[in-house]
Amino acid sequence: MTLDAQTFMQHLANGISVGSLYALIAIGYTMVYGILRLINFAHGDIFMMAAYFAFFGIAVFHLPWYVAFLLVIGVTVLLGAGIEKAAYRPLRDAPKSSVLISAIGVSFLLENLATFLFSGKPKAFPDFPAMTRVLEIKGISIQVLTLVVPLVTILLLFILLFIVNHTKLGMAMRAVSKDYEIAQVMGIKIDRIIAYTFGIGSSLAAIGAILWGMKYPQVSPLMGVMPGLKCFIAAVIGGIGNIKGAVMGGFILGLAEVLLVAAFSSLTGYRDAIAFILLIIILLVRPTGLLGEKTAEKV
Template sequence: MSFDLFMQYLTNGISLGSLYALIAIGYTMVYGILRLINFAHGEIFMMSLYFAFYGVALFALPWYITFVVAILMTALLGMTVERAAYKPLRHSPRITIMVSAIGASFFLQNLAVVIFGGRPKAFPTVPLFTQVIRIGNISMQALTLYIPVATVALLVGLHFLIHKTKTGLGMRAVSKDHDTARLMGVNVDRTITITFAIGSILAAFGGIMWGMKFPQIVPTMGLIPGLKCFIAAVVGGIGNISGAVLGGFILGIGEIMLVAFLPGLTGYRDAFAFVLLIVILLVKPTGLMGEKTAEKV
């Protein structure tokens, strides 16, 4: 394999890994705050694409306005899911909350089928992102470069929010202990809602860029990316934002390189994520950047 071809594959892997990282952060943030897996996160990602699609196709809004509206609607959807499916069960056994999360996932998926129909739809193309850029002998869509740049910008903003703002301080306090945080004056309910909103916003950014990169949307499309991003969060260390980002890049680059070096295994590309998960759990059950914590009963 030539150096130019290797760099082509590496660029594509970084781009895909950036998308996985954005979506994986939503899983890891919710787990860090509530110690539960938001199984509806993949469907929230899916709904963001439909919000953007109909903003352009039905209301004929400019793409930049549509994308902002879609992101805000996705944040509202994430907060609604938290209020409806998780908040009433906050003091219930873990298994009850997990069943509610799975139910919310199937509900959103089937709701999308009823409202939007089951036929695949073509996500709108934006000429700004589809133009071809050449760097030396490497050719790529502009979107392939914009995705990592946007991901880095969002991660910097998230880091600032968590470590430099009062809201972020509250989130870190709640992640340690709900009762102690409440005694210190932190509004736990509002902090949890904000966490869901931020995770949904990142999922919406990832979803919109995913739609432009893979321009076909169906109501069931959130399943596989959702599972892969959950795996990325576990590989990196569930509950650790940096770990989720690392896991996303490992998964994205690994998938692309598998196809590049072993083209005969292209059909097993999706299986790579599950094999990686098994290996990581056998070698380091807490994930690459995870830490052992005492399990709360």
Template structure:
């Protein structure tokens, strides 16, 4: 019985780590622009395709392919920001939101056109997915690697935010966009760097997700994207540490509830939305979020 619960706990932590890694991208963009980047899940999807073609089609060694995937995804994120968001910087928030949704649909349809809607098998990483029995619990090396990668990247990101000039500029822009502009901060560079970092994290998340769920298709970013957005809201959207905590909470709740109530298996995706509603009713700003007064 104990080993069964330990197995569920390990699965929940592994899934939560993936949610957390992708949720950081949402919360970074929102923290600076007060914008929900709905295209983030589709950038995640394009990263998975980059990995698929790099390793399977062009036979690039996996350790080189991972670096190339991150670079390509960072470039894609920067292009999306420059083409779809930067021209609308001073437009009403609703216009930017519509643009974000448009980019999301564009990337999904572009992937369908270029790669077809047929699911493709993600490259196998047997050294990461071969189970190892530890105390009656079946653990894949991936289940240990994912939380470690998430926490290491969180540490590096916090180091950038708190100890570098770029991080200082990010914090200034997130506090007051207009004052930061007057103070001489290069807004476009700061926002471009934010999108680039968020996209890079999405790329790493996509590779780890593909190892865990080895299938690539154009709509694969929709549900993970929504769930990671929910994780960011749970933790307090705009707060990086909160996004990570929200990801872990969502992953654990999702796995443990299904384990306790097997009749809910078919409603697994709905659990995230129920949890979102509860959090918004009890604590609208999230667990670690601050109340934000919108400027008129």
């Protein structure tokens, strides 16, 4: 099936928007892995909890959207840091398999806790007319949100890169990522730096959840499962542990999903499978990812 220029541009804009959301969440995976060599499988469920926080802040407590969003980010940061302290910190010196099992356990805990507290019935995310308004640009119909999401992602990427490369916190994070035992000997407060890392990753997940809720206005306890897996795949595609790689992987995955389904409508039911096919190809061709480097892991 061939696409005319207008249709292609329409799908390209949608692919970039979806890819931007994947990129935001993928950064959380890649930051934690870069420092702890830990795949935080609970990250997708932190994203889900942030979506519920936003829903209750606006739809139930009727807070102004800007107040609700700031509170959502703050509460999600505390949730991420709390999970690190309760579930991961006590296992800092345990075998990697123990930490991985703990991460999976936290994921199931959050999903079942959300089901118990909020019920399994999906809830409608509040509508934001300013974001869902459709613009006509040279015959192409694009939602305002479709333009806003990539801009927010790029802005946050530059802020994060500045923090990592040009601040004392970033210097400490890079030192811990190289060898946290040596960094501790040099006087770096390891627990604090790791907590900051989880907090930053969780804040990006919160922003991603807010934007995701605007784009796909439905909240449910399992809403973080598939996006979480896809964003992990995006991080692997780009080179897990590399922030720029996570963003690149997110865009590649989003564009591949949207454009392939647009070009081949018969693949519509297999959209989620595209991510796993890309993962297999990357692992076969370049196991470290597009921007990843080989590192020797401690055992």
